[in-house]
Amino acid sequence: MHDGEITIDSISKIEGTAGLRVVVKNGQVADLKFIIKDYRRFYTEAVIGKPMLATPSFVSRICGTCSLAHLFCALEAIEKSQDIENSEQTMLLRRLAYDGLMIRDHALHLYFFVLPDILGVDSILDIPDDRAQLGSSQAKLGHQLLEDSFVIKKIGSDLSTAIAGAAIHALLPTVGGFLRLPDQAQFPDLVRRLEEIREPVLRGIETFAKMEDRLLRNSDYLCLRNESRYDFLEGEVVNNTGKRVSEEEFDHFLKKVIIPYSQAEGYVFSDTHEDYLVGALARMNLNADLLNARTKKDVKKYLSLFPSHNIYHNNLAQAIEILQCVDEAAEILKTIKIVEEKPITRPPQGGVGVGVIEAPRGTLYHLAEVDNEGMISRYDVIVPTAQNQINIENDLKKYFSENLNKDREILRLEAEKIIRAYDPCMSCATNFLKIDWREE
Amino acid sequence: MAEKKRKLVVGWFSFTCSEDSTILFTELLNDHLKEWKKMIEFRHVKVLKSHNRLENLDVAFVEGAISSEKQKEELQRIRDNSKYLVAVGACACSGQPSASRNQFVSEEINFKVFWFLEHFDYSQKVRKLSDFVKVDDEVLGCPMDPDLFLKVLEKYLKICTTEK
Numbered sequence: 001m002h003d004g005e006i007t008i009d010s011i012s013k014i015e016g017t018a019g020l021r022v023v024v025k026n027g028q029v030a031d032l033k034f035i036i037k038d039y040r041r042f043y044t045e046a047v048i049g050k051p052m053l054a055t056p057s058f059v060s061r062i063c064g065t066c067s068l069a070h071l072f073c074a075l076e077a078i079e080k081s082q083d084i085e086n087s088e089q090t091m092l093l094r095r096l097a098y099d100g101l102m103i104r105d106h107a108l109h110l111y112f113f114v115l116p117d118i119l120g121v122d123s124i125l126d127i128p129d130d131r132a133q134l135g136s137s138q139a140k141l142g143h144q145l146l147e148d149s150f151v152i153k154k155i156g157s158d159l160s161t162a163i164a165g166a167a168i169h170a171l172l173p174t175v176g177g178f179l180r181l182p183d184q185a186q187f188p189d190l191v192r193r194l195e196e197i198r199e200p201v202l203r204g205i206e207t208f209a210k211m212e213d214r215l216l217r218n219s220d221y222l223c224l225r226n227e228s229r230y231d232f233l234e235g236e237v238v239n240n241t242g243k244r245v246s247e248e249e250f251d252h253f254l255k256k257v258i259i260p261y262s263q264a265e266g267y268v269f270s271d272t273h274e275d276y277l278v279g280a281l282a283r284m285n286l287n288a289d290l291l292n293a294r295t296k297k298d299v300k301k302y303l304s305l306f307p308s309h310n311i312y313h314n315n316l317a318q319a320i321e322i323l324q325c326v327d328e329a330a331e332i333l334k335t336i337k338i339v340e341e342k343p344i345t346r347p348p349q350g351g352v353g354v355g356v357i358e359a360p361r362g363t364l365y366h367l368a369e370v371d372n373e374g375m376i377s378r379y380d381v382i383v384p385t386a387q388n389q390i391n392i393e394n395d396l397k398k399y400f401s402e403n404l405n406k407d408r409e410i411l412r413l414e415a416e417k418i419i420r421a422y423d424p425c426m427s428c429a430t431n432f433l434k435i436d437w438r439e440e
Numbered sequence: 441m442a443e444k445k446r447k448l449v450v451g452w453f454s455f456t457c458s459e460d461s462t463i464l465f466t467e468l469l470n471d472h473l474k475e476w477k478k479m480i481e482f483r484h485v486k487v488l489k490s491h492n493r494l495e496n497l498d499v500a501f502v503e504g505a506i507s508s509e510k511q512k513e514e515l516q517r518i519r520d521n522s523k524y525l526v527a528v529g530a531c532a533c534s535g536q537p538s539a540s541r542n543q544f545v546s547e548e549i550n551f552k553v554f555w556f557l558e559h560f561d562y563s564q565k566v567r568k569l570s571d572f573v574k575v576d577d578e579v580l581g582c583p584m585d586p587d588l589f590l591k592v593l594e595k596y597l598k599i600c601t602t603e604k
Contacts, residue, residue: 012490015459039456039507040556045549046540061537064460064583108466112488123489125482129474150470157467167467168460168583263560416490427459 003027006408010037011416013113013123015065016426020415022400029400034393034419036264036385038426044379052078052348052370053175055379059366060169062381063428065108067168068101068160069359070366070381070428072233077368078175080353084344089336090177091233096332097163097170098232099325104156104167105360106280106318109423110208111149114315115142117417118211124149145207148200152322155193159329162186176344187333194330201326202298205319209302213312215418217398219391220274221282221307222253224358230283230290230324232358238286239269239276240307247356250365251382257390264426266390267382275390278362279423280317281308291320292327299323311395311421318360318423348374359384361423383428392422448601451484451497453518455504455511456538456566460583461529462487462503468586479597497522498600499593503584505531505538506567508560519573523600526592527569530582537582539566 006022016038023031043062047055056074060067072094079086086094116123119142127142157167163182164170172179225244226235237253238244245253255270268275276282285307296303299320305313350372356365362384369378395418403411454462466487469476484492484500500522506512519525531538542565544550556562569575579589 010486012486012492013488015462015487017454039511039560039562041456041538042541042544042549042553043537045544045546045553046537048546048549058537061458061460061582064458064463067458067460104467108463112466112469122491123485124473125477125485125488129477150473153467154470168463427457 006412006415008412008416011419013116013416014420014424014426015063015428016424018419018424018426020396020419022396022411022415024400024404027404029397029404032393032397032400033261034389034396036262036389036426038263040263044381047376047379050376052081052368052374052376055368055376056173056175057169057171059379059381062383063425064168065105065425066101066359066361066428068097068164068170069357069364071170071173072098073355073357073359073364073366074368075173075175076233076355076357077353077366078370080355081351081368081370082175082346082349082353083351084176084346086177086344087341089339089341092332092336093163093178093182094173094233096329096336097160097173099329099332100156100159100161100163100167102156102232102325102360103159103322103329104153106322107149107152107156109360110204110315110318110322111145111152113420113423114208115145115149117420118207141207145204148197148203151193152197152200152204155190155197158193159190162190174343177341178343181338181340184336184338187336191330191333194326194333198298198323198326201319201323205299205302205316205323208316208319209305211312211315213417215311215395215399216309217311217395218309220269220272220276221285222276222278222387223282223286223363224356225287226290230287230292230328237356237363240286241272248354250354250356250363251367251380254382254387259389262389264386264389267387268390275394276387277311277391278384278387279314280321280360281311281314282362283358284308284313284317284320292324292331294327295320295324311418314421314423348372352378359428361385361425361428362387383425385422385424385426385428388422388424392419392424445601447479447481448597449481449483449496449498451492451494451500451518451522452482452487453484453500453502454487455502455515455532456507457504457529457531459487459503461579461581464583464586465501465589468589479601494518494521499524499526499596501526501528501579502569503528503532505535506563506569506572507538508563510561512563512572515569515573524576524596525569525573526577526579527575528579528589529584530580532569533578533580535566535568539568542566
């Protein structure tokens with residue numbers, strides 16, 4: 001393109017509202033801004049003075065799609081502040097509900113948002129339903145994958161609902177356990193349905209592995225790692241340079257960066273000041289050796305692609321994680337024996353707790369400070385999309401710098417695809433009062 | 441005169457919220473997409489498509505609360521281009537929980553929040569949709585009650601798609 005501007009006011013097929021503005025002068029990218037536009041809701045301030053027991057449910061409203069991630073991270077932070085150690089059964093049930101979240105959330109992104117890019121159509125609405133219209137093999141594949149997406153998403157939601165009471169803003173998980181335990185009689189049918197979606201999930205993995213788009217940049221990666229299994233809920237924070245810190249030290253690991261034009265702050269590593277990426281690609285780059293044995297066997301030929309510096313492989317990594325969650329959930333459902341137990345309760349005590357978990361889009365941090373009366377006196381949240389914000393911008397700068405010879409419309413479409421590959425969530429990124437401007 | 445069915449033209453919009461009702465809407469598509477595509481034209485659904493048109497909508501389903509003048513103007517544009525407007529979910533119907541900042545009493549918090557309100561185009565208060573435009577129906581819930589949504593959709597399918 002010639003000198004001028006590309007402005008995307010509102011990027012489609014993502015969660016929330018974000019825009020992009022690129023200025024080209026003298027044949028070079030003079031300015032590029034990835035702008036998160038959702039308005040802040042100040043939830044970390046809204047919980048101050050509220051009872052700790054009510055807080056997880058409230059902060060689950062930070063996000064519609066990964067509500068369960070915020071709920072579980074808040075529960076962990078508050079439980080640690082109260083020195084509550086959950087039973088093995090509680091943690092197994094949380095893993096089950098969380099597998100359901102990952103299946104549903106990744107499938108929404110991959111099939112509803114990314115698949116149209118692969119098929120060269122604007123939307124899943126453009127994929128024909130009528131088999132008579134399915135001329136090309138591409139159309140047949142699109143139709144098949146859309147059908148697959150419905151059953152995959154549905155079992156994800158149903159699994160979370162069976163364990164946690166609802167897939168969005170779940171009612172049953174509480175501090176120290178569950179308000180009501182799931183009915184084990186549902187489990188055989190859930191196992192059957194999980195087994196049935198393995199073939200569709202593998203078809204999806206093959207499709208996203210064949211995606212030819214590439215954007216390579218030597219980025220850093222960060223995620224949780226639990227040496228005993230591929231885990232989203234427990235572990236230490238690790239990065240690709242070999243650093244390893246406890247969950248409690250996580251926020252010291254990062255340096256907050258003010259982005260004046262964006263509603264969300266960004267982050268870099270505090271020691272190197274380098275940008276980094278969180279999410280499925282980071283997890284697959286750092287934890288692929290820990291995948292479920294059955295998953296690993298069936299995706300063996302794709303694992304050689306990791307570690308990968310191609311951001312589009314975040315899509316493939318999510319597709320593999322769907323299978324991981326299907327296989328893990330089926331194993332737990334087959335072996336768990338639910339015993340009656342009540343949530344662990346104890347008189348409130350003053351304290352600080354940190355929860356760090358892997359949300360679908362990457363590492364999520366909640367800090368809860370509780371006073372002696374059990375009321376929240378300080379709360380902090382760091383979300384994946386805020387952490388990825390600088391990485392997204394730097395990827396886009398690289399892409400535009402190397403492709404300015406292309407047509408303006410191609411640049412616009414490709415930029416949207418790159419942003420979409422990160423699966424960003426603006427609703428998550430804009431809930432907090434992170435910056436005290438009097439100090440900065 | 442014989443009745444002739446046409447497609448219901450709908451839009452789906454989000455303002456300040458967690459987009460939980462949008463996610464639930466995408467879940468409803470698991471069971472209903474095929475059937476709805478025969479009866480509904482999704483003319484403006486940013487979460488599903490890039491090529492959106494804000495014109496001549498039968499029904500606009502609107503999620504989220506209103507946090508700024510810019511959002512207020514956008515809501516008015518949606519209202520002006522829709523025969524019916526349905527508020528979807530708690531934030532759209534009541535403002536809460538997105539309107540939590542309206543209740544802040546701490547001077548310390550308000551001082552910090554004030555900076556944002558001044559430097560980004562926030563309104564002083566977060567409002568529900570009916571504070572600014574006529575709302576024809578509400579789908580309550582956080583997220584929306586899916587059965588209620590299906591009933592409201594059915595109602596407008598009957599009202600709008602039968603031309604005599």
